[in-house]
Amino acid sequence: MSDLTLAVDIGGTKFAAGLVEPDGQVVAAERVATPQGADDETLWRTLTALLDRLDVPTALAGVGIGCGGPMTWPEGEVSPLNMGGWSGFPLRGRLAARFPGVPVRIHNDAICLAVAEHWCGAGRGSAAMLGMVVSTGVGGGLILGGRLIDGGTGNAGHIGHVVVDPEGPPCGCGGNGCLEAIARGPGLAAWALAQGWSPGDAVTEGDLYREEGTATARRLAADAAAGDPIALAAMARAGRALGVAIASAVNLCDLDLVTVGGGLSQAGDLLFRPLEEALREHTRMGFAGRVRVVPAALGQDAGLVGAAALVIAGDRYWSPGI
Amino acid sequence: MSDLTLAVDIGGTKFAAGLVEPDGQVVAAERVATPQGADDETLWRTLTALLDRLDVPTALAGVGIGCGGPMTWPEGEVSPLNMGGWSGFPLRGRLAARFPGVPVRIHNDAICLAVAEHWCGAGRGSAAMLGMVVSTGVGGGLILGGRLIDGGTGNAGHIGHVVVDPEGPPCGCGGNGCLEAIARGPGLAAWALAQGWSPGDAVTEGDLYREEGTATARRLAADAAAGDPIALAAMARAGRALGVAIASAVNLCDLDLVTVGGGLSQAGDLLFRPLEEALREHTRMGFAGRVRVVPAALGQDAGLVGAAALVIAGDRYWSPGI
Numbered sequence: 001m002s003d004l005t006l007a008v009d010i011g012g013t014k015f016a017a018g019l020v021e022p023d024g025q026v027v028a029a030e031r032v033a034t035p036q037g038a039d040d041e042t043l044w045r046t047l048t049a050l051l052d053r054l055d056v057p058t059a060l061a062g063v064g065i066g067c068g069g070p071m072t073w074p075e076g077e078v079s080p081l082n083m084g085g086w087s088g089f090p091l092r093g094r095l096a097a098r099f100p101g102v103p104v105r106i107h108n109d110a111i112c113l114a115v116a117e118h119w120c121g122a123g124r125g126s127a128a129m130l131g132m133v134v135s136t137g138v139g140g141g142l143i144l145g146g147r148l149i150d151g152g153t154g155n156a157g158h159i160g161h162v163v164v165d166p167e168g169p170p171c172g173c174g175g176n177g178c179l180e181a182i183a184r185g186p187g188l189a190a191w192a193l194a195q196g197w198s199p200g201d202a203v204t205e206g207d208l209y210r211e212e213g214t215a216t217a218r219r220l221a222a223d224a225a226a227g228d229p230i231a232l233a234a235m236a237r238a239g240r241a242l243g244v245a246i247a248s249a250v251n252l253c254d255l256d257l258v259t260v261g262g263g264l265s266q267a268g269d270l271l272f273r274p275l276e277e278a279l280r281e282h283t284r285m286g287f288a289g290r291v292r293v294v295p296a297a298l299g300q301d302a303g304l305v306g307a308a309a310l311v312i313a314g315d316r317y318w319s320p321g322i
Numbered sequence: 323m324s325d326l327t328l329a330v331d332i333g334g335t336k337f338a339a340g341l342v343e344p345d346g347q348v349v350a351a352e353r354v355a356t357p358q359g360a361d362d363e364t365l366w367r368t369l370t371a372l373l374d375r376l377d378v379p380t381a382l383a384g385v386g387i388g389c390g391g392p393m394t395w396p397e398g399e400v401s402p403l404n405m406g407g408w409s410g411f412p413l414r415g416r417l418a419a420r421f422p423g424v425p426v427r428i429h430n431d432a433i434c435l436a437v438a439e440h441w442c443g444a445g446r447g448s449a450a451m452l453g454m455v456v457s458t459g460v461g462g463g464l465i466l467g468g469r470l471i472d473g474g475t476g477n478a479g480h481i482g483h484v485v486v487d488p489e490g491p492p493c494g495c496g497g498n499g500c501l502e503a504i505a506r507g508p509g510l511a512a513w514a515l516a517q518g519w520s521p522g523d524a525v526t527e528g529d530l531y532r533e534e535g536t537a538t539a540r541r542l543a544a545d546a547a548a549g550d551p552i553a554l555a556a557m558a559r560a561g562r563a564l565g566v567a568i569a570s571a572v573n574l575c576d577l578d579l580v581t582v583g584g585g586l587s588q589a590g591d592l593l594f595r596p597l598e599e600a601l602r603e604h605t606r607m608g609f610a611g612r613v614r615v616v617p618a619a620l621g622q623d624a625g626l627v628g629a630a631a632l633v634i635a636g637d638r639y640w641s642p643g644i
Contacts, residue, residue, distance in 0.1 A: 070608055128474035142575070144471050144478065145641060151466060151576020152450035155609040161573035163604050165488060166566050174606030175569075244488050247497075248570055251483035253464070254473020282485050284496030286392055287477040319467060 002057040005311045006099065008047070009303035010034075010067040010091070011109060012082040012136075017050050018301065020308035022061075024120040026301045030054055039085045044094065051098075062103040062311035063095050066112030066303045073154030074320040076106035081137075081172075105310040105318055111157055112306030113296070114141025115148055115317050117259045119309045122297035126257040130249050131296070132159055134242065135217075135262035137172075138180040144253060148317040160184070162245040179245040183238040185217030185264055192220055192234040199223060221267035235270040242271070243278025250283050250291045261296025268295075324379040327633045328421065330369070331625035332356075332389040332413070333431060334404040334458070339372050340623065342630035344383075346442040348623045352376055361407045366416065373420075384425040384633035385417050388434030388625045395476030396642035398428035403459075403494075427632040427640055433479055434628030435618070436463025437470055437639050439581045441631045444619035448579040452571050453618070454481055456564070457539075457584035459494075460502040466575060470639040482506070484567040501567040505560040507539030507586055514542055514556040521545060543589035557592040564593070565600025572605050572613045583618030590617075 004027070009016040011034065018029035030053045035046055068080035076092025096104040107115070114131025117123040123131060123143065132140040138160030142149040149156045160180030161173055168177030169187070181187055189197075199219045223231035246258050264271060275293060283289055298305060309317050326349070331338040333356065340351035352375045357368055390402035398414025418426040429437070436453025439445040445453060445465065454462040460482030464471040471478045482502030483495055490499030491509070503509055511519075521541045545553035568580050586593060597615060605611055620627060631639045 126474075128478075144466070144473060149466050149471070149575070151609075152448075152578045152612075153576055153609045155576040155607075156450075156466065156574065158573045158576070158607070158610075161604075161607060161610075162570040163486070163566050166486065166562075166600070166604070171606075175604045177604070178573075240488075244485050248484040249574055251480045251500075252478070252571055252574065253471070254475055254477040254480070256474045278488070282483075282488070282497045282499070284493075285477075285480065285483060287473075287475045288480075288483075290474075 110139025116306030239274030247282030432461025438628030561596030569604030
């Protein structure tokens, strides 16, 4: 049996697949743009064609999959947001049939990013950490007692739906005032446009959802760095919302560390300074003051690394029996 | 060796001690009022005198302790709020010296209540639960993956400091807008008084802190039940704050169940109806909709039962090496 693990990372923008060594090093990776508006089998063929481009050994240690939610878990019938072609698609089952005899494990993509940071990135050694991604959506994963926490249905870590303002704007989830409603890239850019922001490059309402919103969020961050007052206010708004939600998570879960990745985190101090300010205002108990918030350390392979960890480091990151 | 466990429950109002059978049944219990303003050794002598009233077998399975926080954990040097005489008092160490050769384990009193509900009460069988107590303070404990979650320093479960309104009233922790700032009994009663509430029995500012605030909260609940509009508004205010904080916890930790105990929970539907309303508004994702919020099932012995569980069911409720 090979000691390589096949890792698969399924997102609304791209599909990625790679071979990962036992120490988390990605030794080969391939990527392809997610076909937009494709049906279920077209999406599946896109994935299998991608896998065919890898030199997958006949014997693998296993297969780890990260995929956008929601999904049934641990069964892995996926219905990713913004990927209408897959609704209840048995992604884990299909890959298990293709790679028989080895563990085939799946988790939410944001959870895989958190696992990656804990296993090989900025969270190494933390006993109690939240790994966050702030991009088109705001997601995360919880590590407590040095182990991935799944929650009752594999959905623990949804920091994006911690309520930061009960009177706040509507959220895609159907609620309102969620962190995600305020801090997701497209929401933030829309808020800035409504305040009169005129981006250096023309940005239209439709563009907000281009490239998972990160293009516009990056533009907003760039304008903030250049001193644009509305862009700065947008970063402060997102930063404070992040700080409040993180404070709630720290107080509830007694966290050592929070890692923040995703497009918006590229804004650096413009985002992290208001974040820290709000966080410190709302973490006044002795134990909570120790928490550190740091940028995620891993780059574009993070999703693959985290997916592989479900297999390679299953003692810490995998609980179900399958 | 006896199969009885000695359980100790230390609060600002009373000290309790009892002998607990392996199935969680309390077979003997003694209580004494907490001496107010007492120094460290007076408090200790009060406890040992209480223990002397129990027929403690010479051999025990162990000793479990619940105590108000904060404390160093798992070492158990306690500095309970509202018990100034104990500041860094080595409660666990003193009891370990008195009962050598058996495990002596300590946890926050709110965590013990959550453990009790999970072990023997309304939370039996839940894989992902938050056990809450709403009284003078608002506290809790988290059970995830069927196990007690400690967090990095034993402080996980502080639901009272989840932020429900970033512009909300100041909290005893130094922050503002925490659930506890709004929903704790004395805070709620103070709010009602400020709105013009005149309780059936004369209540003064000083009375708010009598009996851990529960007397006044019960009076408020009784007036609400009788239709007093300000008392009803106070219950709605607390209920909505509870619902928002619980929603954040459900979304973050993917909970099946929340149990609510403590004085204010006696208000029944007057509290639980607005709680449910706010909770459902803010738990719109598919997985979150399943959560149930129920009253705690155990009575005045719950603290003893939970403390004993740290020893008797340590496989689920005790992680540290000591």
